Amino acid sequence: MGYWLILFVVPVGLILAYSFFRRSPTGGVDYTFTLDNYVRAADPLFVKVLVFSVRTALLTTLISLVVGYAVAYFIATRPQRWRTPMLVLVVLPFWTNLLIRTFAWIVLLNNEGLVNRILRGLGAIDGSLPLLNNQFAIVVGLVYAYLPLMILPLYASIERLGRSAREAAADLGAGPVRGFFRVTFPMTLPGVMAGCIFVFVPSLGNFIVPDLLGGGKKIMMGNLIQQQFFQARDWPFGATLALSVLAITMVLLIAQAWILNREKRLIAHGA
Amino acid sequence: MHRSRLLIVLSSFLLFALVAAACGSDSGDDPGSDGSSSEPAVPLEDQELVFGNFGAYTPDGFLEDFAAETGVDVTISEFSTNEDMLGKLQAADGTGYDVVMVTGNYLQTLIDAGWVAELDHAQIPNLSNLYPEATELAFDPGNVYSVPYTWGTTGLCYRSDLVNTEIDSWDDLLNPVAELQGKVTMLGTERWLLQPALLSLGYSINTEDPAEIDEAKNLTIEAKPSLLQFNDTDFYARLDDGSASMVHAWDGWCNYAANKNVEFVVPSEGSDLFADTMVVMDSSENKEAAHAFIDFVLAPENHLKVAELVLYKVPNAPAMEMLDPALIKAYPNMGISPSQLVTYEEDLPLGTEGQAAWSQAAAEIKAA
Numbered sequence: 001m002g003y004w005l006i007l008f009v010v011p012v013g014l015i016l017a018y019s020f021f022r023r024s025p026t027g028g029v030d031y032t033f034t035l036d037n038y039v040r041a042a043d044p045l046f047v048k049v050l051v052f053s054v055r056t057a058l059l060t061t062l063i064s065l066v067v068g069y070a071v072a073y074f075i076a077t078r079p080q081r082w083r084t085p086m087l088v089l090v091v092l093p094f095w096t097n098l099l100i101r102t103f104a105w106i107v108l109l110n111n112e113g114l115v116n117r118i119l120r121g122l123g124a125i126d127g128s129l130p131l132l133n134n135q136f137a138i139v140v141g142l143v144y145a146y147l148p149l150m151i152l153p154l155y156a157s158i159e160r161l162g163r164s165a166r167e168a169a170a171d172l173g174a175g176p177v178r179g180f181f182r183v184t185f186p187m188t189l190p191g192v193m194a195g196c197i198f199v200f201v202p203s204l205g206n207f208i209v210p211d212l213l214g215g216g217k218k219i220m221m222g223n224l225i226q227q228q229f230f231q232a233r234d235w236p237f238g239a240t241l242a243l244s245v246l247a248i249t250m251v252l253l254i255a256q257a258w259i260l261n262r263e264k265r266l267i268a269h270g271a
Numbered sequence: 272m273h274r275s276r277l278l279i280v281l282s283s284f285l286l287f288a289l290v291a292a293a294c295g296s297d298s299g300d301d302p303g304s305d306g307s308s309s310e311p312a313v314p315l316e317d318q319e320l321v322f323g324n325f326g327a328y329t330p331d332g333f334l335e336d337f338a339a340e341t342g343v344d345v346t347i348s349e350f351s352t353n354e355d356m357l358g359k360l361q362a363a364d365g366t367g368y369d370v371v372m373v374t375g376n377y378l379q380t381l382i383d384a385g386w387v388a389e390l391d392h393a394q395i396p397n398l399s400n401l402y403p404e405a406t407e408l409a410f411d412p413g414n415v416y417s418v419p420y421t422w423g424t425t426g427l428c429y430r431s432d433l434v435n436t437e438i439d440s441w442d443d444l445l446n447p448v449a450e451l452q453g454k455v456t457m458l459g460t461e462r463w464l465l466q467p468a469l470l471s472l473g474y475s476i477n478t479e480d481p482a483e484i485d486e487a488k489n490l491t492i493e494a495k496p497s498l499l500q501f502n503d504t505d506f507y508a509r510l511d512d513g514s515a516s517m518v519h520a521w522d523g524w525c526n527y528a529a530n531k532n533v534e535f536v537v538p539s540e541g542s543d544l545f546a547d548t549m550v551v552m553d554s555s556e557n558k559e560a561a562h563a564f565i566d567f568v569l570a571p572e573n574h575l576k577v578a579e580l581v582l583y584k585v586p587n588a589p590a591m592e593m594l595d596p597a598l599i600k601a602y603p604n605m606g607i608s609p610s611q612l613v614t615y616e617e618d619l620p621l622g623t624e625g626q627a628a629w630s631q632a633a634a635e636i637k638a639a
Contacts, residue, residue, distance in 0.1 A: 025623050026380045028361060045631070049638050111514050132514075133500045215500025216459045219637040227637075230354045231461040232630040 012246065018239035027233030037240035046224065050244065053220040056135060057203035060142040061150075064199045065192065067143070068150030072191075075151075076158040087155065090148050098145060102212050105141055106132065109213070133215030141209035149198035157191030158184070189263060193256045201249050221245050316342025318560035323348045323356060323371040325547075330576035337567050343560045353377045360386060369555040370564055375410040375546045376462075376618040378417055387416050388553040394562035397569035402609040405586030408546055409617045417548035418565050421523070421583040424544055424607070424615050425463060426537040428525035429517035430510055433532075441471040441538045444519055445494040452497045454516040456509055459501030461633045462618065463543075465491060467519060470540045476616050479625030488632040492639045501637070507533075522604035523583035535604045537615070544615040546586070578605070584612070 019037050024030035040046075075086045093101060108114050109131040116128045131137060165187060169179035185192070207222035216223075221241065228238030322329075326349045334345040348367075350356040353374050360371070365386030373381060381387045392398055398406075398414065411417045427438055436448050444467050447455050458464060468487035469476050478484060499515050507528035509515035518525075525535040549568065551561040567573055571589035578585045578594060582602055585591065586609065599606040621629060 023623060023626075026383050027357060028384075040631075043631075045635055045638055049634075052638075110512060112512055211459075212504075215498075215502070216637060217495065217498065217500060219634075223637065224634055227461065227630065227634065230352070231633070232626055233354060233357065234627070234630065237630075 015239045015242055015246070018236050019243055021236045023232075023234040023236055027235075029235055037237045040237060041240050041244060046241065046244075049219060049224055050221060052218065053204050053222075054248070056138055056142070056220060057200050060139050060146070060203045061196050061200045063139065063143050064147050064150040065196060068147055068154055068195060069192075071147075072151045072154035072158050076155050077163075083159075087152075090151050094148065099208060099212075101145070102141055102208055105137070105144065105213055109137055109140070132213060133217060135214065135218055137213035137215075138210050138218065138220075141213040142203045142206060145206070145209065146199045146202055149202075150195035153191040153194035153198065154188065155191075157188040161187050186263075190260055193260065197252055197256060200252065204248065205245055313557075315559055315563065318343050318557040320345040320369045320557055320560050320564055321348055321367065322346070322564065323350060323359075323368040325350055325352075325372055328372065328547075328581060330573075330580045333573070333576065336573070337564060340567065341560070341563055343557075343563065345564065357381075360384075365552060366554040368552050369557050369561045371550050371552060372420060372547055373417070373550055374618075375408060375417070375419075375548055376620050378410050378548065378550070379620045381550065382416060386553055387550045388555065388558065389415055390418070390551060390565075391558075391562060394559070395566045395569065397566045400569050400571060400574070400587045400589055402586050402588050404609040404613045405546070408544075410546075410619060411548070417550050418569065419546040419548045419586045420568065421577065421581060422544065422546040422586050422612065423522045423583045423604070424537055424542045424612060425458070425466065425519070425521050426525075426535055426542055426604075427517055428507070428510065428520035428528065428533060428535050430513075430530060431532045431534045433513070433516040438517065438534075438536050439539050441467040441540055443538070444517065445471055445490060447497050447517070451516055453499055454514075455497065455518065456499050456502040456506045456515050457491075457494070457519045458503045458506075458521075459637070460503050461629055463503070463519070464501075464633050464636060465629065466543060467491070468494075470538070470542065473540070476543050477619045477621065479622060479628065481628055484628050484632050488636055491636050495636070495639060522607070523581055525604065526582040526602045535602075537607070542615045544612055544617045 018029060020033055020035070022030045022032055022034050022036065071090070075083055075090075078086065106113075110116070111128040111130075111132070113131070115131060116125070119125045119129065120127075131140075161184065165183055166179060169183040170176075174182060204220070205222040205225070207220065207226040210216070210218060210220045210223055221244070225238050225241045225245070228234045228241060232238075320343055322334075322345050324347055329347055334347065338344055350359065350372075356371065356373065357377065357380065360368075360381070361384075365381070365384060371381075371387075378387075392414070395418070398418065401414075401419070405419050405422065406412075406414055408419065427444060429438055433450075433454075435450065436443070443451075444455055444457065457467065465484065465487045466476050468490040469478060469483070472483070472486060472490065474480075474483045474487065499509065502509065502518070506515065506518040506520055507524055507526075510518060510528045510533055511530050520535070522535055522537075525533065549565050551558055551565070555561050568577070569587060571587060571593055574585045574587040574590035575593050578590060579598070582605065584605055584607065594605065
């Protein structure tokens with residue numbers, strides 16, 4: 001309770017409070033009540049950026065889910081002694097700074113980068129593919145950055161499921177595809193939801209990847225918030241924008257809780 | 272069951288670690304007051320200094336030389352940017368530092384907040400080394416609060432082996448010739464983002480007129496399709512790897528490109544003038560040492576080391592005379608004369624309304 005108060009309620013309360021004040025001429029907070037920040041945030045510009053951010057984060061989440069599910073399934077179905085080393089390999093990149101790992105993608109994806117040179121060497125392309133400074137690069141960077149957050153909860157629920165449910169489905173005549181979509185996937189839904197939220201939420205707020213890999217030509221909510229705090233030094237407006245991202249996150253968490261509850265009730269009623 | 276919970280908890284921790292990392296919070300080097308109460312009567316050699324400076328901005332051996340000369344120990348506390356510095360000062364209400372580096376257009380913020388002390392020129396005899404131009408900068412005429420450490424301008428930095436046209440206008444960046452399409456980068460920071468367009472249109476780089484800002488914004492949006500990227504971190508590396516042929520660059524940073532064909536030019540429409548300056552904090556209990564430190568920096572042999580390290584000009588006449596001519600040949604920006612430099616317009620602080628308009632324009636350009 002105490003932790004909850006200190007780590008969540010106080011910071012969010014501060015952001016909420018700042019959003020009703022104005023920027024002082026020196027870049028501090030002038031404690032005069034105003035709703036101007038909310039009027040500014042309703043500008044079509046910010047709605048446009050929000051839509052782009054949500055779409056990019058959704059795409060990132062979807063790709064992470066497909067790739068992450070395959071990886072988690074593979075690891076969970078290996079013999080016990082292989083699982084831990086494999087999971088360590090999944091988590092290993094986290095020990096390097098995100099900024100450095102993002103710069104590494106610039107080295108890989110630029111016009112004279114490794115990917116383009118290999119493709120050219122194979123004769124697959126002439127010239128260069130535009131792999132950097134666009135939405136493609138942003139999604140690649142985000143998927144790479146947050147994939148482990150998808151794999152871990154998925155692994156947890158697939159492993160918990162064990163072989164018995166899959167075997168039962170097969171015995172009752174479900175082919176591998178039907179067995180997967182009717183049994184395995186629904187029963188790992190809690191892991192799927194957790195993974196999706198773990199990937200979607202930080203993707204929405206990330207500003208390093210759009211800046212470095214997207215070349216700053218496409219921006220996300222994180223960039224706008226960063227711009228307000230670090231360049232304009234307008235904390236009240238930055239706080240207002242941050243709240244909009246927070247609101248989306250809250251809606252998602254509530255939706256997740258609602259869906260999981262419904263599943264539980266269905267199971268309890270013997271569906 | 273238990274293990275899967277553990278994994279979810281583990282991944283939540285990773286998530287928070289990531290979020291913290293993405294926010295770039297750099298804690299750890301907060302300079303607290305050191306507890307040694309120093310009355311005005313404390314002899315110089317018993318005083319200590321905390322010097323707040325940008326990273327990689329203090330020459331090697333600088334502090335050791337100062338300690339050997341005066342007996343004063345200096346601790347460096349690094350900032351990444353002016354905004355970072357302001358944030359740290361705001362959090363501590365201007366305490367915790369004795370000498371701080373600040374870019375000229377941010378100085379007024381520190382003065383308004385009451386954080387900086389007026390300088391006692393009698394304690395800084397080396398002030399006489401400054402170029403006369405450096406004593407009359409608009410953000411602090413007469414060096415009442417600040418002493419410039421470096422000064423510079425912004426221009427176009429390009430690979431002469433890849434650019435076959437003459438580069439002498441901001442339009443060369445905003446509306447590049449066919450061979451430069453997709454091969455140019457622009458600074459993306461609010462303060463510099465609008466400058467090429469404003470200078471090309473003949474407006475002040477400190478304008479707060481909504482119509483002028485709007486016009487510059489539209490011109491910049493039109494230039495966006497021909498940009499490789501907005502870049503204010505490693506644009507010089509883009510020249511080296513050949514993905515860019517020309518970049519919008521601060522003069523000193525142009526010198527960080529390794530390629531030998533890199534040239535720097537200030538367009539004919541003019542440019543901006545910025546200066547990083549040293550100030551003494553009002554809360555400092557070691558003002559005598561703080562003044563002595565500034566005087567030490569202004570000694571020609573010391574200020575020369577600053578120029579050699581950061582490859583920006585220093586506003587110190589005898590120091591610049593001592594500069595190796597080979598360095599000026601290799602880095603032509605080092606040869607821009609003070610009288611030329613002051614023909615450029617100084618970056619000045621914007622008012623609240625103006626700041627909001629600039630901010631909105633920057634966001635619209637980026638989102639376009």
